[in-house]
Amino acid sequence: MVGFRAVAVPFVVPGPSGVAVRTRLRVSAVEAGVLREVGGLLGSLASGDLAVRCRDGLAHDAECWAVRKRVLTGRSSSRWAGAITKATHDQWALARRGLAAHIRGLEAGIAVVRHRLSLPVGERGTKRAPGGYRSRREWHAKSRRLTVLVARRDRAVADWRSGRVRVVRGGKRLANTRHHLAEAQLTEEGWRGRWEAARMFLSADGETGKRYGNETMRITPDGHLSVKLPAPLAHLGNVPHGRFVLAEAVVFPYRGEEWVDRIAGNRAVAYTLHHDPDRNRWYVTASWQRKPAPTLPLDAALTAGCIGVDMNDDHLAAWHLDPHGNPMGEPHRFFYDLTGSASHREAQIRHALTRLLHWARGCGVRAIAVEDLDFSTEKTREKHGRRKRFRRLISRFPTGRLRARLVSMAAEHGLTVIAVDPAYTSRWGAQHWQKPLTTPRRKTTRHDAASIAVGRRALGHPVRRRTAPPPQHQSDAAGHRTVQARPDARGCDGIRPPATDRPPGGPSPNGSRKRRPSASTTVRDAPRTHQWVQDPLMHTG
Structure with missing residues (x-):
């Protein structure tokens, strides 16, 4: 279609390949003190190892890795050294990916500014490209900003080529909060507790074949947690062998x-200890890998229809569709609030997805269709100019978090997630479905209509709804009357005569009427002895 981009083919999202569970630790004051000392010592070693790795940059190799591990082994143990060096490599790789994303964002902003500077002042934009700047003053300010963006891009590219990354253990945001304690409503002691907790290192990788899947940090089937102490703190152990x-x-x-079954077979389980200084609580997280569950083919997952879901910044709009793409029942909306702390936002998304999955299982479907959204190129402030509210909206849109949560939770409910191209779903859904499905008792929103468009695209049907009957008559003489049902599927558009009867307006099969008129035998004022029963074949479709 001219003027529209090609729509990608729907695909089945692979299931999760890992599991992580978390629970609270009940520790005494003495035990908490020992864990803090161990975490602080290992955290200092991890900070020094990360500094060495960042200095090596792209020149790092296996020999450098071995040297770092030998140095850490003398200060802790071989197992803790292996865990620290692996975490350091993961942190360095994550910083490299973040730097690459930063460069892509700067290049996108530079392209937009250059395009708008090349247009005459005051030229109106289109839906696909922004126009020129509104005034000469704004044009001049943006020309100066272009110079700043180019300089930032050049510095970032130079860092990328040299392998230099900038990492703050504990978080850059928390480090900057130290200079704004009044605004953060924190005391220096409170900030110091958060800072030390964030810089602790209490994480041990699992080892298949070792006792209970982990020698460094072990939890027995009856729940007893033991930690292998580093060499400088071996005197704090309360059992033999420095544990x-x-x-x-x-x-x-x-x-x-599932966890007990795994450690009983001595399969690898990784453990991480966390300290929450605000509530003074300790937590342990157990994680392990598992083989991804086999995904159903697309056709097999859609045999019973699907649930079309339209993701928004404050709710999920969902509608149940049958295999032919027809909406069934009423639309459902699952609301969540993304304001507040990160834990609150995470809980809101989890509760909304839980309600969605329970409703989907009640509908009897095996698939949930969602949009494959990605706003990475839309978040630059150069793209939308003064539209601060819209930029804030797409920046807080939880696309990645919703996708990850939905895939992992749907796998536990036996549901398949299908990703579809989000192109024109809101526009075409509102155009073809919003008004026809609006009744005096049901107000169909634009998001509800978009959920139908998402579901129909996953089912392989066009977004537009069935066409009206031909203007000449109510038969199929002018062509097939529907666009969503297959030709071999007999619909129930209305009362249909039996297959042996004549079509409306056509001659009888035998050339005569089925029943000739006869004289009435009805006796006036006589009691009715039977009732009229309509032929049930008249309702078959």
Whole structure:
């Protein structure tokens, strides 16, 4: 179609390949003190190792890695050294990916500014490209900003080519908060507690074949957690061989049976200890890898229809569609609030997805269709200019978090997630479905109509709804009357005569009427002895 981009083919999203469960640790004051000392010592070693890795840059090789590990082994143990060096490599790689994303964002902003500077002042833009700047003053300010963006891009590219990354253990935001304690409503002691907790290192990778899947940080099937202490702190151990065991048992309420089955077979399980200084609580996270569940083919997943979902910044709009793309029942909306802390936002998304999955299972479908959204190129402030509200909207849109959560949670409910191209779903959904589905008792929103468009695209049907009957008559003489049902599917558009009867307006098969008129035998004022029963074949479709 001229003027429209090609729409990508829907695909089945692969299932998750890892599991992570978290539970609270019940520790005494003495045990908490020991864990803080261990985490602080290992955190300082991790900070020094990260500094060495960042200095090496692209010149780092296997020999440098071995040297770093030998140095850390003398200060802790071989197992802690392996965990620290692996975490350092992961952190350096993450910083490299962040730098690449930063360069792409700068290049996108530079392209937009250059395009708008090349246009005459005051020229109106289109839906596909922004226009010129509104005044000479704004044009001059943006020309200066272009110079700043180019300089930033050049510095970032130079860092990328040299392998230099900038990492702050504990987080750059938390480090800057130290200079704005009043605005953050924190005391210096409160900030110091958060800073030390964020810079601790208490994470041990699992090892298949070792006892209970981990030698460094081990949890037995009955819940006893023991930690292998580094060499400088071996005197703090309360059991032989330099280990420290917690008194209270660890219980995993969620996936506990799967975890027990895994450690009973001595398969690898990684553990990480966290400290929440605000509530003064300790948590442990157990994680392991597993083989991804086999994904159903697209046709097999859509045999019972699907649930079309339109993602928004404050709710999920969903509608149940049958295999032919027809909406069934009423639309459903699952709201969430993305204001507040990160934990609050995470809980809101999780609760909304839980309600969505429970409703989908009740509908009997096996697939959920969602949009494959990506706003990475839309978040630059140069793209939308003064539209600060819209930029804020797309910046807080939880596309990645919703996708990751939905895929992992849907796999546990036996549901398949299908990703579709989001092109024109809102526009075409509102054009073809919003008005026909609006009734005095049901107000169909634009988002509800978009969910139908998403579901129909996943099912392989066009977004537009069925066409009206031909203007000449109510038969199929002018062509097939619907566009969503297959030709071999008999619809129920209305009362249809039996297959042996004549078509409307046509001659009888035998050339005569089925029943000739006869004289009435009805006796006036006589009691009715039977009732009229319509032929049930008249309703078959």
